[in-house]
Amino acid sequence: MRYPFSVLGLSLALAGLSPALAQDNPEDVPILDEPLPGAPAPATPAPAAPAPVAPSAAMPSAAASETVTIPRAVWEQLLRDVENLKAGRTGAPGAPTAPVAPAPTDAAVAATGTSTAAPGSRNYLLLPDISFIGDTQYLFSTDKRDEGRNSLDTEGEIGIQGYVYPNVKYDTFIVGNPGEGEFGVEEAFLTYLGARKGLNVQIGRKFAPFGRTGELHPHSWLYSRQVLPRQNLVAGEALVGNGINFNYLLPTGKKFFARLSLGAFSGGEEPGGRLNTSDPSDPFEGGGPNRVGAGLSRFYNARLWMGTSLGQKNEIELGLSHARGRAFIENFTGFGEDGSEIVDVAAGRLNLSGFDVSLRRYLRNNKRILLRGEYFRYNPRDLPTTKSDGYYLLGNYRFNRFNDIGLLHEKSDFVNAPGETEKATSLIYTRNFNERYYVRFMGTRGDRPGESNYTEGRVQFVIGLGPHTHELE
Amino acid sequence: MKLSKLLFLGALLFWVQPARAATEVVASTPELAAISKAVGGGKVSVYSIAKPNQDYHAIEPRPSDVSRIARADLVVRAGLSLDVWMDSLMNAAGNGNLNRGGRGYVDASTGIPRIETPSGSISGASGDVHPEGNPHYLYDPIYAKRAAQNIVRGLIRVDAGNASAYRANYVAFNRAIDNKMDDWRRALAPYAGRPIVTYHLSYNYFLRRFGIRQYGTLEPKPGIPPSAAHLSQLASNMKRDRVRGVLIEGIYPRRFADLIKRQSGANYEVGPYSVQSYTGQGYINLIDNLVARTRAALG
Numbered sequence: 001m002r003y004p005f006s007v008l009g010l011s012l013a014l015a016g017l018s019p020a021l022a023q024d025n026p027e028d029v030p031i032l033d034e035p036l037p038g039a040p041a042p043a044t045p046a047p048a049a050p051a052p053v054a055p056s057a058a059m060p061s062a063a064a065s066e067t068v069t070i071p072r073a074v075w076e077q078l079l080r081d082v083e084n085l086k087a088g089r090t091g092a093p094g095a096p097t098a099p100v101a102p103a104p105t106d107a108a109v110a111a112t113g114t115s116t117a118a119p120g121s122r123n124y125l126l127l128p129d130i131s132f133i134g135d136t137q138y139l140f141s142t143d144k145r146d147e148g149r150n151s152l153d154t155e156g157e158i159g160i161q162g163y164v165y166p167n168v169k170y171d172t173f174i175v176g177n178p179g180e181g182e183f184g185v186e187e188a189f190l191t192y193l194g195a196r197k198g199l200n201v202q203i204g205r206k207f208a209p210f211g212r213t214g215e216l217h218p219h220s221w222l223y224s225r226q227v228l229p230r231q232n233l234v235a236g237e238a239l240v241g242n243g244i245n246f247n248y249l250l251p252t253g254k255k256f257f258a259r260l261s262l263g264a265f266s267g268g269e270e271p272g273g274r275l276n277t278s279d280p281s282d283p284f285e286g287g288g289p290n291r292v293g294a295g296l297s298r299f300y301n302a303r304l305w306m307g308t309s310l311g312q313k314n315e316i317e318l319g320l321s322h323a324r325g326r327a328f329i330e331n332f333t334g335f336g337e338d339g340s341e342i343v344d345v346a347a348g349r350l351n352l353s354g355f356d357v358s359l360r361r362y363l364r365n366n367k368r369i370l371l372r373g374e375y376f377r378y379n380p381r382d383l384p385t386t387k388s389d390g391y392y393l394l395g396n397y398r399f400n401r402f403n404d405i406g407l408l409h410e411k412s413d414f415v416n417a418p419g420e421t422e423k424a425t426s427l428i429y430t431r432n433f434n435e436r437y438y439v440r441f442m443g444t445r446g447d448r449p450g451e452s453n454y455t456e457g458r459v460q461f462v463i464g465l466g467p468h469t470h471e472l473e
Numbered sequence: 474m475k476l477s478k479l480l481f482l483g484a485l486l487f488w489v490q491p492a493r494a495a496t497e498v499v500a501s502t503p504e505l506a507a508i509s510k511a512v513g514g515g516k517v518s519v520y521s522i523a524k525p526n527q528d529y530h531a532i533e534p535r536p537s538d539v540s541r542i543a544r545a546d547l548v549v550r551a552g553l554s555l556d557v558w559m560d561s562l563m564n565a566a567g568n569g570n571l572n573r574g575g576r577g578y579v580d581a582s583t584g585i586p587r588i589e590t591p592s593g594s595i596s597g598a599s600g601d602v603h604p605e606g607n608p609h610y611l612y613d614p615i616y617a618k619r620a621a622q623n624i625v626r627g628l629i630r631v632d633a634g635n636a637s638a639y640r641a642n643y644v645a646f647n648r649a650i651d652n653k654m655d656d657w658r659r660a661l662a663p664y665a666g667r668p669i670v671t672y673h674l675s676y677n678y679f680l681r682r683f684g685i686r687q688y689g690t691l692e693p694k695p696g697i698p699p700s701a702a703h704l705s706q707l708a709s710n711m712k713r714d715r716v717r718g719v720l721i722e723g724i725y726p727r728r729f730a731d732l733i734k735r736q737s738g739a740n741y742e743v744g745p746y747s748v749q750s751y752t753g754q755g756y757i758n759l760i761d762n763l764v765a766r767t768r769a770a771l772g
Contacts, residue, residue, distance in 0.1 A: 026644050027625040031618050034588065034654070036681055166567050194569030198543055249543050249567060254497065254520075257540040259565075307536030312524055315535045358533070365724055368527050400726065401531055402698055434601055434696055435531070465597070469557075471565050 030074055038167040091113040093275045127164030128170075131466030140457040142363045145450065154178060157186070157217065159468045167193045173217070186217075186240070198249035202263075206245065207238040208301040210321045211374055212356040214238055219468060222370075222396050222406055223444040224458040225427055229390025231291040232422075234352060234376040237324060239296060241265025257307040274330040275346075275384055275416045292329060292385065292416045294352055294378065299325025315363050321354035331384055348382030368404075370396040378415055388413035396428075404430050414449070422448035424456075436464035490666035496632045497536075499545040501556035502529050503747045504611040504756060505548035505581055505620065509549055511753025512625045516635045522546075522562065530601065530696065530726050532558045534565075542566035545577065546631045549624055553608035558635065570631075579627035581620035585610045588677060601696025612679035612750040614650045614657070614760055621646050646753050653757055657764050658683065664771040669718035670711065672699075672725040672731070679763060685771070688716050691729045699729040708736035718771040720744045742770040 134156050141149035158174045169191045176183040189204030207215045211230065218226070218237065226237055243265035252259040275292060300323065309316035327350040333342050356374040363369070375391040390412030398404035406428035414420045424446025432438040444456040487651050495518040500506040503565060506521035513519065521531050529551070543566040550559050563571055570577040587606030595602045610616040625643040629636045667679060667770040668688035674695060677687050689710070693703040710716075711733070719741035721730045730741040744766040748755040 026640050026647075027629065031615070031622055031647075034615050034682075036684065126517045166574065167572055169564065171672050192563070193564055193572060194567045197569075198567050200565070201614050247565075247567070249540065254541065254544040255537065257536040259536075261541070289540065305536065309537040315537060317536055360533070362524070362527070364526060365726070366531065368533065401528055434597065437595055467557075469561060471561055 012094055027225065048455045084185055087347070097216075099338060103252050110467065128160050129467040129469070131159040131161075131464065131468035133157040133159070133217075133318060133465075133468060135219055135460065136462075137458050137460035139225055141313075141452040141454065142456070143448070143451045155218070159466075161467075161469065163173045164190070169193060198251070200247040202247070203243075203403070204247040205240065205242045208265055208299070208323065209245065209247070209305075210234065210239050210301055210323050210352065211303075211354045211376070212305075212317070212319050212358060212372065213374070214303075214321070215471070218262070219462050219464070220470060222394065222404075222430070223408055223426065224460040226412040227374075227392045227394075227408070228291075228422060228424060229374070229376045231293065232412045232414055233376045233388055233390055235293040236291065239266035239267075239294065239299070239301070241296075241299065247302070255308060257305075259303075259305045261301070261303040261305070263301040264299075274332060274343075282435055290416065291414075294323070294350055295327040295329045296323060296325050296350060296352070297328050299323050299350075312318060315358075315360045316360075317356075317358040319354070319356040321352075321356070323352040325350065327380070327383060329385065346384050348380060350381070351379040353377040366398065366401045367398075368398040370394070370398075372396075378413075380415070385415040386413075386418045388415045401434050404432070405429070410446075417449060420449045422446060424448075438462050474713045484585040484608045494720070496547065496628065496635075497541075497545045498547045498549060498628075499541050501559050502546075502611070503751060504617075504625075504759070505549045505551060506751040507748040507756040507759075508581075508611075508617060508621050509547075509624050509628075509645070509754065510751045511649075511739070511756065512621050512639055512643045513628055514638060516638055517547075517628065519751050521555070521751065522559065525749060526724055527747075529555055532556070534558055534561050539565045542571060543568050545571060547571075547577045547579060547624075547627050549579045549581055549627065551608055551614055552580040553587065553605040553610070554603040554612075555608035555740050576630045579623050582608070583609065583623050584619050585616050588681065589674065599616050600692070600694030602694075604634050608676055609672055609675045610678045612760070612763065613682045614654060615682060616678060617756060618647050618650055649753060649757060653760070657760060660764050660768060661685065664718075664768065667718060667771050668714065668716045669720055669767070669770060670707070670716060670739070671719075671744075672721045675722045675746070676720065676763070676767075679760075680767075683764075683767075685767065686730075688714070691721070691725075691733065704729060704732055705736065707716065711737040711739055718767075720767055720770040722746050740770070744770075 008259040038372040075263065100441040135156065136152060136154045138152050138195075139148050139150070146295045148407045155175060155177045159175075162169050162170060170189070171191070172188040173186045174184070185205060187204075187206045189206040192201040192203075195201045209215050211234070213221065213230075214234075215238070223257055228330040243263055245261060245263035245265075247261050248471075250260055252258045257295040274290065297333050301321075302323075303319060305317065305319045307315060309315050327348060329346050331344050331346045333344065336342050354374060354376045356372070358370065358372040360371075361369045372394045373391065376389060378388040379383075380387065390410070391406060394406060394408050396404055396406040401467055406426075408426040408428060409424075410426075411421060414422070424444050426442050426444040428440065428442045430438055438461075440462070442456075442458040442460070444458075446453065446456070496513065496516055498506070498509045498513060498517050498519045500519060500521050502523045503521045503525045506519040509517065509518045509594070522541075523529050523537050539562055542562050545740065548563065548571040550556050562589050568577075569575060572578060582605075587610070590606035591599070591602055591604060595604060600749050611620060621643055625639050628639045632639075665684035666686060668686045670689050670691065671687065672691045674687070674690055680687050689707050691699045691704065691707070693700055693741075715737050716737070719730060719733060719739050721727065721741055721743050723746045727743070733739060734741055745759055745762045748759045
């Protein structure tokens with residue numbers, strides 16, 4: 001009774017090591033490996049060996065005389081741990097570390113190069129995940145007005161991602177296009193994971209969650225270029241801005257997914273696209289497709305994304321999206337007397353709406369069928385553009401882990417050319433060599449103002465180096 | 474009278490508390506769901522993100538999985554980069570307790586002695602190599618016990634009230650494995666040292682446990698589909714070394730095994746990839762089946 005804490009401390013320490021003392025906590029009993037055939041005969045633990053408990057002057061005599069039985073392997077590991085700790089305390093740089101011998105019955109495991117590193121650890125410290133995605137594609141087109149035809153386009157994306165604090169993650173994606181001399185931060189945002197149960201908060205520059213594919217980067221698309229209604233009505237790639245976004249998982253039970261995203265973004269007051277009101281019947285301005293997009297500069301965004309599984313094999317998703325805010329658009333009205341362009345900037349309000357539905361069916365051996373449709377509606381106010389809408393329908397069949405084919409049908413109005421529409425149907429084949437490397441072929445036949453029955457072909461190579469992740473991709 | 478009725482009703486409400494809901498466990502793979510159920514028994518309900526006979530390396534995150542994780546008490550993952558897709562789901566779920574290091578987070582690979590850990594640098598040229606080593610440790614029943622140990626620790630962390638039940642289930646699961654180990658060892662003892670070919674390195678922990686030699690794989694490198702040149706070389710080596718055993722994991726295409734069969738004359742068997750029920754017995758049946766298919770392949 002004179003040294004109750006010492007006795008208690010020792011008992012607790014031994015309880016974690018000794019099966020005899022840890023009968024009430026079997027999960028703390030080390031599971032010893034069983035002999036592997038062909039391995040050297042394991043050293044037989046001496047079950048009856050008395051526990052070599054170091055006598056302590058502070059230990060009462062009754063406790064000191066108590067016999068504790070532990071397996072030899074555990075005892076030897078304990079001794080090695082003590083030696084390692086001693087070596088660590090001396091702190092002599094370069095001091096030889098006692099090699100951690102494998103557990104006796106793990107000899108064969110060790111012989112084949114088993115690592116004893118901590119699970120999940122990597123061989124570096126405090127480095128974020130750094131990755132690079134290269135996306136190269138060649139476009140063939142029968143539309144001779146298309147300035148991008150018969151040329152190679154390359155885009156690179158550098159991802160730097162990591163945790164900066166428990167439950168706080170930082171993602172940066174820097175994108176460069178050497179052909180167009182563009183280089184910039186596409187996304188850079190902090191995510192507070194689990195700010196409260198079911199709530200994530202994202203702050204920084206990021207893609208607004210508008211539409212089912214609104215947050216996907218191009219390398220995650222199931223096609224080689226952005227779908228036409230998104231290009232015409234939303235943005236060339238995505239609605240993006242600096243701001244804050246809240247993702248809240250609604251308390252709808254464990255079988256039904258419902259996430260409400262609410263965000264406020266500012267994309268600066270740069271015009272989002274350029275109109276040609278001098279000749280509204282030609283949305284191409286004589287050059288490549290002039291898809292104006294929304295041009296939203298300051299906007300609020302809301303998306304309700306719902307999903308549930310229908311049995312083990314099917315998943316259905318529905319989404320409603322809405323963005324509203326101030327839009328800026330360049331308006332080319334003609335040429336001045338000196339031949340210079342007359343361009344003014346039009347500003348106004350804009351409402352964008354979207355509805356999407358997806359159905360996925362998983363079959364055996366990694367086969368998967370995906371059916372997806374998205375509809376977008378563009379509704380301007382005080383802008384020199386017209387109310388427009390568009391949709392696409394996508395079917396994708398992954399017939400094994402490495403191959404998938406897709407069929408894409410798109411139809412969209414031009415916001416800058418009242419009454420003009422374009423539609424296209426594409427056949428897509430993707431060969432996924434692994435998670436980081438795929439090749440895609442996309443053949444398109446379509447109609448657009450001034451060019452009916454045009455044909456396009458795209459060959460796309462996407463490569464990835466390093467760990468690169470996006471939420472739910 | 475009125476007051477006494479109210480008191481009675483209040484007491485009744487206090488007494489008739491709703492039964493505590495079962496601890497929700499979300500596992501990344503069906504095997505982990507089965508072991509979690511074995512350890513958790515009736516006190517837990519389990520859900521597996523990957524479904525049986527899906528390739529665990531390539532799971533598409535589904536929104537409905539997010540809501541499962543958001544409402545879970547415990548997440549059990551295989552680790553060793555097998556289920557990296559879990560990170561995406563867990564981040565979207567916004568349940569701080571389940572993030573890495575949280576009390577509801579279990580990496581079942583903790584303490585597993587790993588094999589095939591790359592010693593040099595790895596790149597895409599190495600195939601889909603896992604930096605932390607071969608992640609298919611659950612085909613080794615002894616390592617399943619270790620996974621169970623990690624799971625029971627997690628369960629006790631999140632539901633200490635049922636610790637004694639979890640411990641009892643855990644001991645029973647260990648005992649069941651120990652009892653079956655003798656049968657499995659006896660069944661495979663005649664084939665100790667014999668070489669076998671598989672499609673992927675999925676069964677290597679299992680084969681090593683029972684002393685069977687992994688001779689080669691139909692994949693030239695992990696995750697890379699078989700090439701004609703590789704298969705031809707493999708078949709010629711098999712003929713030279715008189716290798717007769719080929720065991721193909723059930724999720725992979727058979728046509729390459731057919732090709733090897735034609736070229737080398739070795740028959741092949743199709744081995745199980747997943748448990749068929751999320752119970753301790755489901756796990757034992759998986760190993761039973763694997764033992765039987767291995768015997769058939771080598772017999």
